Every structure is written in C-alpha cells, then in structure tokens.
Amino acid sequence: MTDLQGVARTEAIADYGVIGTGRDTGGGFDEDLQGLVEIAAQVCGVPQAAINLIDHREQHQVATVGLEPSVCSTEDSMCATILSSPGPVHVRDAREDSRFASNPFVTGAIARVRFYAASQLRTPAGVVIGTLCVFDEEPRELTAQQRRSLDILARQVVDVLELLRTSRELRRSNDELAHFAGQVSHDLLNPLTALTGFLEVVGEQPAVTQDPVAGPYLGRAAQSADRMRLLVDDLLDYARLGGRLRLERVDLAAVCADVLEDLSARVARTGATVEVDALPTVTADRVQVQAVLQNLVANALKFRRDDQPARIRVGAVRVASGWRVAVDDAGPGVPEHLREKVFGLLERGSAVAEEGAGIGLSTCRRIIDAHGGRIGLDASTDGGTSAWFVLPDRD
Structure with a gap:
C-alpha cells in the first residue's frame, strides 16, 4: 500500500531542494536554519536540538545543536512517530511514553534521550514535512512560554524554507532567461548586422547620399539601426545578468x-x-x-x-x-x-x-x-x- 502522506512529504521536501550531499542553498539560508535551531536550544534551555525533514524513507537532520547532523530511517526516528499528531509534543521522560520507550534513540542503541519536545513543520499547503525538536538526556519540563516559542520558531523554519524555494525558482527563471537570450541573439543580431552592412554599402553611393529625398531617409535608417542594436544588446545583457x-x-x-x-x-x-x-x-x-x-x-x-x-x-x-x-x-x-x-x-x-x-x-x-x-x-x-x-x- 502506498504511503500517500510519505509521498506528499517527499515531494514537498524535494521542492525546497534542501537535502543532498554537497548542498549549498546560497543566500545565507543554511545560516538562517542553523540560527533558528540554536535559538530553539537556548530558549528551551536544552543541550540538543534539530531541524528534521522526514520523507517516506528517512529522517534528515538539516541543522543541529549539540550533535552532528545525521540521517536515519523513519522506523528509528522519534519525530516520524508524531507527524500525524494533532499538535506539538512534549514528553518529560521518553522512557515512560509508550510511543518512544522502545525507540533506539531512547534505549541507548543510538542515544539516550529522556526529555523530548517537538513542533511540526507544516508547509503553506498543509503538508507536515518534519519537526523542530529539542531534547536532553535528563527529564525536564518546558514552561508554557517555552512551548509557544518552539511553535513560533517552527513556523519561522518553514518561512525560511519557503524563501529558499522562491530563491531557487528565481535563479532557475534567470538561468532559463539567459539561455533564451543566447538562443535569440543570433536571430536578432544577424539580420540587424546584414541591414547595417547594406545601409553602409548604399551610403557609399554619392547618387543616394546627395539625393534630397533618399539621403535623409538613409541617415534616419542608419540611426534607427544603431538604436536597435543598442536596444538588442542591452536587452540581452539585461536578460543574462538577471535584470541589472x-x-x-x-x-x-x-x-x-x-x-x-x-x-x-x-x-x-x-x-x-x-x-x-x-x-x-x-x-x-x-x-x-x-x-x-x-x-x-x-x-x-x-x-x-x-x-x-x-x-x-x-x-x-x-x-x-x-x-x-x-x-x-x-x-x-x-x-x-x-x-x-x-x-x-x-x-x-x-x-x-x-x-x-x-x-x-x-x-x-x-x-x-x-x-x-x-x-x-x-x-x-x-x-x-x-x-x-x-x-x-x-x-
């Protein structure tokens, strides 16, 4: 049976382009995500925090505090367990919660998480793609204000991802426009070059240049051709440079x-x-x-x-x-x-x-x-x- 929610998450995550080896989002978005996860750890007073994106197979930690970013299967992920929860999750001691007691991040097989809290990352289309989570090896509680702050930061994580997606679309649009500019430059400039050459040849004929009717028209045609070349050159430069x-x-x-x-x-x-x-x-x-x-x-x-x-x-x-x-x-x-x-x-x-x-x-x-x-x-x-x-x- 197809995991429709998992497929939807995978497609939404792929749209952000944030997962992959050698990833460089550009525009400072990596730093923005790292800054948000650091704020989450500080606000909640915990040593560890992570932004997890969870597709239909794996959990990807795209920014972390207190641990190295890693990838694990959705079966091992604590956050994957609560993606369909109606709201944020707050667990004082994961050993006492049936959802997590046997999880390898709790039992010691991978880690020894005790305190765990997470807010969902929900896209504008309503797809839950992961969590902003904080955790500790000691049981603890968050205040109501800390829980609210974690929710706010989770929404800001999605805002950063949306900005990243928009930025990628704009770069792709600029790349396509630059490619288009290169394609049409031959079609635009070659006929114009031929026209300019023809006007130069005609302009060397005294019978034309000295004619009281043809002479002025020839001059106006040459001026128009020069303006058109400037216009075409600038438009192509404008397209290649992305609108400078x-x-x-x-x-x-x-x-x-x-x-x-x-x-x-x-x-x-x-x-x-x-x-x-x-x-x-x-x-x-x-x-x-x-x-x-x-x-x-x-x-x-x-x-x-x-x-x-x-x-x-x-x-x-x-x-x-x-x-x-x-x-x-x-x-x-x-x-x-x-x-x-x-x-x-x-x-x-x-x-x-x-x-x-x-x-x-x-x-x-x-x-x-x-x-x-x-x-x-x-x-x-x-x-x-x-x-x-x-x-x-x-x-």
Whole structure:
C-alpha cells in the first residue's frame, strides 16, 4: 500500500531542494536554519536540538545543536512517530511514553534521550514535512512560554524554507532567461548586422547620399539601426545578468520621440495618428524603458480594428507612488480574462497577433518589475486597450 502522506512529504521536501550531499542553498539560508535551531536550544534551555525533514524513507537532520547532523530511517526516528499528531509534543521522560520507550534513540542503541519536545513543520499547503525538536538526556519540563516559542520558531523554519524555494525558482527563471537570450541573439543580431552592412554599402553611393529625398531617409535608417542594436544588446545583457539596471534621469518625452522615429515608417504605412501628451522626467534605465514604450506603441499599431488606421495616445499622470504612463488605442481590445495571461512568455492576446512572436509583454513586465513598478492592461475610453506601467519615485 502506498504511503500517500510519505509521498506528499517527499515531494514537498524535494521542492525546497534542501537535502543532498554537497548542498549549498546560497543566500545565507543554511545560516538562517542553523540560527533558528540554536535559538530553539537556548530558549528551551536544552543541550540538543534539530531541524528534521522526514520523507517516506528517512529522517534528515538539516541543522543541529549539540550533535552532528545525521540521517536515519523513519522506523528509528522519534519525530516520524508524531507527524500525524494533532499538535506539538512534549514528553518529560521518553522512557515512560509508550510511543518512544522502545525507540533506539531512547534505549541507548543510538542515544539516550529522556526529555523530548517537538513542533511540526507544516508547509503553506498543509503538508507536515518534519519537526523542530529539542531534547536532553535528563527529564525536564518546558514552561508554557517555552512551548509557544518552539511553535513560533517552527513556523519561522518553514518561512525560511519557503524563501529558499522562491530563491531557487528565481535563479532557475534567470538561468532559463539567459539561455533564451543566447538562443535569440543570433536571430536578432544577424539580420540587424546584414541591414547595417547594406545601409553602409548604399551610403557609399554619392547618387543616394546627395539625393534630397533618399539621403535623409538613409541617415534616419542608419540611426534607427544603431538604436536597435543598442536596444538588442542591452536587452540581452539585461536578460543574462538577471535584470541589472543602469539608473539615470530619463526624459520620457525624448524617449517617446525616439520610439516614434523608429516606428515612423509603420505609422506612415498604416495611416495611424499618434498624440503625445506632456511626459515627465523619471529615474529609470533609459534603454529598458524605451524597450517597454516601443513595445506598447508597436502593439497599438499592430492590433487595430478591421484594418482601420490606429488612433494612439501616449500620456502620463502623477500617482501616489510615482508616474503612471499609458498607451491608449482604439483597437479591438483584450478581453478581461486574458489581460493577465498575455504577459506570459509566448502568449498572444488574440488570433490577430499572428505576426508577433509574443515575447514582448513578458519582457516588459520583467523590466518594470525590476524597476519596482507595475504594468497591466485596461480598457481604453475608445473601447480598445490601455497598456500602462507605473515607475516609482526614486528621489
């Protein structure tokens, strides 16, 4: 018969990634667990204490006081016996308790435990994965305050484990993003390099550069290519470094002007109208914020209603925490139940998004999150989409 509780414990413990030879949790979590077990021993006035994680086969001591961390079978573990108990356990003399009298930690086969107290380690999902226990070779009692303190420390052990799990997930996410960045760098940079080379060749032809119409367009194309290379390089560096920002004072009006310059051909081709209200100066990473704004304006140009010319307004309002910047359009909009989903990697808002790779909004959220801000989608007053982000004050 399968031990369902044991399987659930094993899966929950594995999710924390805290068991294994050569383990290094990083971020100081080992020290945090050790500190909590030391506090437990001090508060309870005992020479020995342990944090035990118990899977379906073994008990693993991940932090101890007064003894070397070890592993034993669940059959030998005192703590495994009380995992299904309704609450904390407090035993003055284990020799007098039927649950423990024949246990090898009590009889002398492994140790000579007399006093024993334990509080369960219960995950947010309700799975009991082990205990924080204190013990002594002499019978003793804990006060009500000491018992309460042991319960509080047990909850803090779980808090540390949860932080460890979250940290591991973030590191894995960063690793995946770095791998993704490496994969797409070839696809992004090679065509851009080819375009730059073509512009350089064309730029060597006097008939083109001296032409009153073609010459200025060629210069603008070269400037856009340079900005795009900077944007791609910085975005890839940003992904590989896990979101490191270069903060400075950024004039969003100037940034928006560069965005519209880069998108001018698309604006002209589609007959779109773009209105820009007064925009503030903020503290941010200029290149990253430009990437966000360019993505939102490009989406507004792309997702228009029945091939009608897009109508777009870019504006900002002061809010309690900083500045809220919005790109409003009159397009088909995004259904409310999809407004969060489209921020997922490779998600598309609707079937009309066939020409897009769908990675833009995911990157935008990552950038705004790194700034300590928020980003989302609402309905615009014209029935389309209002794509907004908040940049917090940093002064």
